[in-house]
Amino acid sequence: MSPKAAPRSRLEWILRSGRFAVTAEMQPTNGADPEEVRRFAGGLRGKVDAANCTDNPAAHPHLSALAAGAFVAQAGVEPIVQLACRDRNRLALQADLLGAAALGARNVLLLTGDDVSAGDHPEARPIFDIDSMHLLRIARVLRDEGKYLSGRALTARPSFFIGAVENPFAPPHDFRPARLAKKVEAGAEFVQTQLCFNLPRMGEFMKRSRDLGLLERVFVLVSVYVARSARAMRYLRDVVPGIDVPDDVLARLEKAPPGHQAEEGFRLALETVGALREMPGVSGVHLISIKGQDSILRLIEDAGLLPRPQAAGFESALSAWPDAG
Amino acid sequence: MNVFHAALVAIEKAVKIPLFGCRMCGQCILHETGLVCPMNCPKNLRNGPCGGVLVDGHCEVRPQMRCVWVRAYEGSLRLPLWKDHIEHLQPPVDWRLQGTSSWANLASGRDRQVPAGWAADAGAAADGSEAPSETGGRA
Numbered sequence: 137m138s139p140k141a142a143p144r145s146r147l148e149w150i151l152r153s154g155r156f157a158v159t160a161e162m163q164p165t166n167g168a169d170p171e172e173v174r175r176f177a178g179g180l181r182g183k184v185d186a187a188n189c190t191d192n193p194a195a196h197p198h199l200s201a202l203a204a205g206a207f208v209a210q211a212g213v214e215p216i217v218q219l220a221c222r223d224r225n226r227l228a229l230q231a232d233l234l235g236a237a238a239l240g241a242r243n244v245l246l247l248t249g250d251d252v253s254a255g256d257h258p259e260a261r262p263i264f265d266i267d268s269m270h271l272l273r274i275a276r277v278l279r280d281e282g283k284y285l286s287g288r289a290l291t292a293r294p295s296f297f298i299g300a301v302e303n304p305f306a307p308p309h310d311f312r313p314a315r316l317a318k319k320v321e322a323g324a325e326f327v328q329t330q331l332c333f334n335l336p337r338m339g340e341f342m343k344r345s346r347d348l349g350l351l352e353r354v355f356v357l358v359s360v361y362v363a364r365s366a367r368a369m370r371y372l373r374d375v376v377p378g379i380d381v382p383d384d385v386l387a388r389l390e391k392a393p394p395g396h397q398a399e400e401g402f403r404l405a406l407e408t409v410g411a412l413r414e415m416p417g418v419s420g421v422h423l424i425s426i427k428g429q430d431s432i433l434r435l436i437e438d439a440g441l442l443p444r445p446q447a448a449g450f451e452s453a454l455s456a457w458p459d460a461g
Numbered sequence: 462m463n464v465f466h467a468a469l470v471a472i473e474k475a476v477k478i479p480l481f482g483c484r485m486c487g488q489c490i491l492h493e494t495g496l497v498c499p500m501n502c503p504k505n506l507r508n509g510p511c512g513g514v515l516v517d518g519h520c521e522v523r524p525q526m527r528c529v530w531v532r533a534y535e536g537s538l539r540l541p542l543w544k545d546h547i548e549h550l551q552p553p554v555d556w557r558l559q560g561t562s563s564w565a566n567l568a569s570g571r572d573r574q575v576p577a578g579w580a581a582d583a584g585a586a587a588d589g590s591e592a593p594s595e596t597g598g599r600a
């Protein structure tokens with residue numbers, strides 16, 4: 137493998153060229169209508185460098201990430217197709233990695249996934265045949281060595297930029313940088329973090345990752361959430377596992393009168409993006425909101441993240457789709 | 462399974478289940494996980510904690526239980542010899558070994574057999590030079 141390999145995606149090109157990347161989470165859809173996906177994606181076109189197509193987030197089924205990725209690409213947005221280990225064994229995951237690449241996914245994000253108990257089918261059998269480290273390594277072997285985990289050869293290798301997730305905010309905090317190191321060793325080229333409300337903790341994680349030499353080997357994108365109310369923030373803290381909402385952050389939203397909490401949540405997200413742009417080693421932000429993407433679009437605008445850099449060459453990957461505009 | 466192996470399995474269960482909550486995966490990595498059995502993780506994680514560990518260090522799936530990997534990390538710090546082994550990348554589980562004796566598999570080398578595609582040289586080790594040109598860039 138050449139050390140000067142050409143970027144495989146627009147996202148990889150932006151990160152390798154030292155620009156600050158902006159990605160966003162697609163709203164998952166609950167039907168068989170591709171137009172729904174294309175409409176959400178169309179709203180993000182030109183505003184983000186890539187959009188994540190989640191894989192049954194919070195263990196609730198939705199339109200598949202592979203299909204969503206294809207429709208997102210049709211709408212002119214580069215997809216990041218997520219695959220989780222919860223719902224498939226190693227055979228199905230490899231099949232979907234190839235399928236995603238064939239459908240135009242230039243980025244994949246590989247994770248273990250929430251347990252089925254977090255979702256609306258808690259009676260389901262969780263799979264967890266392999267873990268996220270294994271899936272990262274398998275993706276790397278498919279791509280770089282052209283073979284399945286079994287060793288059997290592929291006829292054509294997938295080409296994608298390989299991502300992982302990390303949560304600097306969950307215990308054991310001291311082990312989290314070492315776990316990132318393991319993910320890099322397994323094959324991760326970029327990571328997107330859990331939602332960041334605790335900037336000092338994030339800064340400490342980046343410092344320790346830098347000390348381990350990881351920031352020369354992996355790009356870190358930090359997730360920023362646009363909260364709409366103090367209630368939503370309390371829900372994140374109390375109900376969603378692995379999210380750290382410090383008391384002062386929650387208090388800030390609670391102090392705002394009910395009619396102004398959404399505005400305060402937006403200001404908090406805006407300040408967080410600003411702080412992350414100044415944080416050494418942070419390569420980009422990943423923006424998340426629920427119930428509509430208007431707040432994300434406003435955040436990108438108000439944070440001065442427009443216009444997004446245009447990379448020559450990656451449009452051709454999208455224009456292979458007949459519907460791409 | 463011959464009589465000798467059946468006896469070995471019985472002894473291994475008698476020793477390791479009370480001591481470590483062993484799940485008899487047949488490919489023991491206890492000394493690399495702070496002497497805490499990783500197969501008690503509801504997600505079968507072999508390489509460290511998931512992102513859902515609760516603020517108090519408990520498991521998101523079984524909140525009454527402390528996270529297996531929080532305990533494993535604490536345990537690894539107390540080990541005199543294998544402290545850093547928790548950082549080793551563990552290969553996928555071979556589910557065919559479930560219920561067999563890890564001692565027999567250690568002696569035969571069966572527990573170290575990995576699929577042909579599990580390449581030791583894949584991943585970041587192969588491209589240390591393929592580094593980000595610069596970090597913390599600006600748009």
